[in-house]
Amino acid sequence: MNQQALIAILLLSPLIGFFLNGVRFRSTNYVLAGSIATIAVLISFICSVLLFLNLVDLPPEARRITANFFEWIAVDKFKINAGFAVDQISSIMILIITGVGALIHLFSIGYMHHDKGVTKYFAYLNLFIFNMLILVLGDSLLTMFVGWEGVGLCSYLLIGFWFNDSAKAAAGMKAFITNRIGDAAFIIGMFILFMTFGTLNMHELNMLAPTIAESSWLGAVTLGTMMLFIGATGKSAQIPLYVWLPDAMAGPTPVSALIHAATMVTAGIYMIVRLNGLFIVAPNTMMVIAIVGAATAVMAATIGLTQFDIKKVLAYSTVSQLGYMFLAVGVGAFGAGMFHLMTHAFFKALMFLGSGSVIHAMHEEQDIRKMGGLRKYLPITHATFFLGWLAIIGMPPFAGFFSKDEILWKAFSSSQGHILLWAAGVLGAVLTAFYMTRLMALTFWGKSRVDKSVHPHESPWLMTVPLIVLAILSVVGGWVGIPHVISEQIGHIPNFWEHWLEPVIRKLPTVVEGAHHDETMLEWSLMGISVGLAAISALTAYIMYTKKEGASDKVAKAFGPVYQLVNKKYLVDEAYSAGIINPLIEGSKNLWYYVDVNVIDKATYKVTDLVRGGGSFVKSLQTGNMQQYAMYIGIGVVVALSFVLMR
Amino acid sequence: MLSALIFLPIVFAIVMAFWPQKNTVRHLALGFSLIEFVLSLGMLQKFDSSTAALQMVEQTAWIQRFGISYFLGIDGISVMLVMLTTFLVPIIILGSWNSIDKQVKGFHAALFVLQAAMLGSFLSMDAILFYVFWELSLVPMYFIVGIWGGSRRIYATLKFFIYTMSGSMLMLLAIIFMMRLTPEVTGGYISASLLDFYKLNIPFVAGEFLTPQTLLFFAFAVAFAIKVPVFPLHTWLPDAHVEAPTPGSVVLAGVMLKMGTYCFLRWVIPLFPEAAEHYAWIFIALGVIGIIYGALVAMVQPDVKKLVAYSSVSHMGYILIGLFVMNAYGVNGALYQMLNHGISTGALFLLIGMIYERTHSREISKYGGLAGVMPYFTIAFVIVTMSSIAVPLTNGFVGEFLILLGAYSYSPVVAAFAVTGVVLGAAYMLWMVKRVFFGPKGELVKEDHHPLLDLSVREVVVLVPLIIMIFWMGIFPNHFMDFSKASVDYLVKNKMDYSIPLSPNQAQAQEK
């Protein structure tokens, strides 16, 4: 089949699904709605696979399929096509999106079957897939931006899906507006790049990027990439714009899995990787990215320690993992960033769906303090969740281990790296191991704290099949990128991942001095440290939350105010509303009241008063007193005469 | 052709006024407006978009002594606005099917006169003829707001009228002054033709305020700025919008505001290029202030209609910036944004009118949870909201993006400030949507005695063309921009020595 047609079908299939479900959005026939949506995404998935195979057939340097459908905007020199490109990076993304997407669609049929808005839900979900595909396939920044905003819109609609709850609608709004702040910076970034390079085509931008790194903070590339990165902090929930993601858990759980874990939130990382040629010559931006990523990774992890809502824990975990990915791209490990993106998509989607399964079983209960001992009620969910847990805490040989280890190694060894970044990464890993174990322990292990009226039950096959598939992927997903030091030991399995991405990724040199042997030793030891610490941390958490009742409370008490602060999410939301939002609203009210009503309107009234006053003054001159009239004549004559005489 | 376009509505208005049957007035008006629309489509068919030349010219002497002629012509700058006008009127008539219940004949007659006046001011190429149409447009609007308006309609009409009128006076003065200058270029006789005005070379001294070009520039600019409206002169707009009946608001926001921005492009920039360039920063600054100020004030409005009115102030700020950065991106974007704003804000006012018909309230705080009761209405509203806040693939994005790009190439600082409008725009619109449509059911939505029915077939028919346009213009902007591109590019390139060519050959010659 023609490759362009494949891309067209890939894109249009979910859109058609959206329309099919959209026009009959009031229907409650969940089987029909779910089938339409799932089949639409499956078709896309098949297209993705075909495109991927097509790419594989091509020689490595020419692995790029483009399709220009029409000219979208053309003004003067600014010409943007509705053009899409499949290359090494985007092919992985479309596989993840459509693959994981299809699984989540399947899961949703089971999860949402009781909901009245099920058809609308599937329509939104398909629309999201469509926009996400535009985002990853768009070959210029502007076409990417179309998807970028489009997924934001879908996220808005899906977070606020149960709109009758004011808080949920507000969460949707918060997500959209916070994203918009990033988008505004993204737009500026596009302008800077367009004015500098005269194009927004990402392929061309990478080609045109200067070869020498830009050292100035105010250079065009640095500023442009910095702006794009601010855009990414909005979409990918990094400091300071991460606040929307935890609230976004108001949406249905499969949505959290699809949008707020696996796909949309990774758009920022994807964008940076796509533009790696540009970012790599802006070391200042890279440094900022790495620092922000590391800081987010640690901070979100600490908040994750104290949360009791199962989805909130996962949300902060997502923020933290995204921080990891930014740390990766920030130190120039674009491949590792993408790698972690993929493995994270697998295990985090798995965990979200697992939590969905738990919530489903618990009749919409999300508080982990009211769970416990669910292992015997939900065996499949527990088993899959367990695998996801191993993956996320980075236990070898599960997927998370390889990607996380790659990132940590690069953070240490890259020329952009630093030991502190590495330390932050390890700290993040340790914290992650702790709160994830805590989550496992409180939810599935230990004694049951389930309310008597609730009878947990295992979910139907529609929900467990995706869990199983994702669990398998979480286990084996990391095997495509086994680092050299390990592969050397186990029989030279090639690093498929690096090999695949090589033509499109620019690399920074590693700075570790010494012979190959020293380097290998170093890598081994670092790996050992991080895995060991994580394991100890996980074990501690296991003991604390299953064996020793009340130990956690004691720790919490010991830390007192610090615990409270972390539990309240460092009061960032409160600070934002007290420092930015409320003053803005109050200020606007004053602006309206003072400027509009009291200054401008009053001023115009003053003018009318002046006219009216002038009129009434002239009116008062006309008294009817003839002698006064005669006086006016006299004065007039005097004035006229003196004017004549003075001349 | 153009004369027919202008005067057919007047004929319609007269027929309307003497139509004997009361029941069929609306059907008749709808039919007439559709005839007009079809006629304008015919015009579009004949329009040659490849050239910047003035087309379909009609010129006859009118008041020969003062060189005033009946001079009509169309080029890329006006063609889409003409289409917008003829497109919106049938929608307005259908949209106001139920909301206008007194003096139906008079209303439709006024609407047709208004249409004629608006078309006239877009099409006339003679200063005095233009002025006549410009002023004529005030009169029916005055009646539409004054007769069919809300409770404070007299205050609002007066404010609207006096504001616009005081600007017009300045403009008339400036027109007469310029007519007195024309003998220099026409070889001795006075002329009011815009083409002769373009030939004038009015002396300009940078920094000196009391020079002819600067004074004329500000006289025209203030007149148009009131109409747009630009920031400190905007306070008539919210009042007029709130008091106007739905169709009045739609015409006002959809077309009348565009008369101001169109005239900036047709008159101010080409006639006084040096002054416009020298003082552009003032208008760009006002545009930026308008964007931010309008958005902030819109955010805290308790009344939906007022909110949309202030959002108009914000959007018009974008257009103003686009015009005054005077590069191809900005001007193309601004022209496109005029159409977008006409469609999306028009649609917003129609939607608000629909809900107002049902509940007779526009207080945001009394709504809530409307989405559960009126899902189709909500879908339409959210789509239009997305267009208004410029989500890609809706029309608003293309215009806004190009304007921002133009602003960036003028000065990154301007773009940096203007781009805050993107965020604030989303904030006030979505907050409003949240309060009206989402959350628990509000006071008005809960009440049982007026059941809130979802959109009727008529209302769907009203909204569907607008929504189609929103997406069509967002996905295929070239279909629309191609009409104006030649003219705009020509204007941007030759703005210092501008004159609309009368034939394509002349255009090419001047190009070289």
Place this chain on the structure above:
Amino acid sequence: MTADVFLFWFLALITVISGLAVVLMANPIYSALCLAMTMISVAAIFVTLQAYFLAGVQIIVYAGAVMVLFVMVLMLFDLKHELQAFTRGRATGALKIASVGILSGLIVGAVTIGLTIAGRSSDEVISAAAAGGVVDTTRGLSEALFLKNIFGFEALGVLLLVIAVGTVALSRSKGGTHARD
């Protein structure tokens, strides 16, 4: 000091004093009498300017007819001493007096400046007058009036007629002369 000079100063003094008296006298009858005095002295001034016919007319028409009319009306009203002869309002009063003062000052200034600038000293004027000579003024007057300005004369006649009718119309009682009210 010749007789002419003395005569001028004497007449001027009488004219100004009696004129002032017209304005200042509280009782209108006195005002009327002083006005008659002014008229007569103006007639005398006409004589010094060799306008003999006009002097006669002045006496007959003004001092005679018009003054009689005034006095008759005053008698008709039977007005006593007025309580308040002048208008109220200090500010406007001052303004009025000031404007009058400035006006007279301006006229005087205009006259003197005008004549000096024109370079025509009064001596030359006199000599010119003597040379040109308005010898037979009455004849000259009649010729000018009835030959050159006959239209104006006739027009004035019509005006007088209109005035006469108008006056009657204004002052009659309602319902015509024979009606009683």
Place this chain on the structure above:
Amino acid sequence: MPETNMITTIGAEHYLVLSAILFSIGMAGVLLRRNLIVLLMSIELMLNAVNISFVTFSYYSGKVEGQIMVFFVMTIAAAEAAVGLALAVSIFKRFKEVNIRFFEHLKG
């Protein structure tokens, strides 16, 4: 022009200044008096002042036309006095007083 000449030599300007003074007196009367009849008399004063000017110019320029004007002025003055007095009479009939302020009723 030496000071002595101002007194001993009588010229046109003397008459004209006299005329101006008389005119001003008349004007003051018009502006300040309240009795309608005195007002009319003041107008006569002003007219007379003008007449003096006319005759003076006529005499010093040796032309008779100035006197013609005086003739006309006198006629007009007589007519004006007649109308004014008639108005005074009708005012008096109505208000039993001839105060000028009653003319304020003529105001719209």
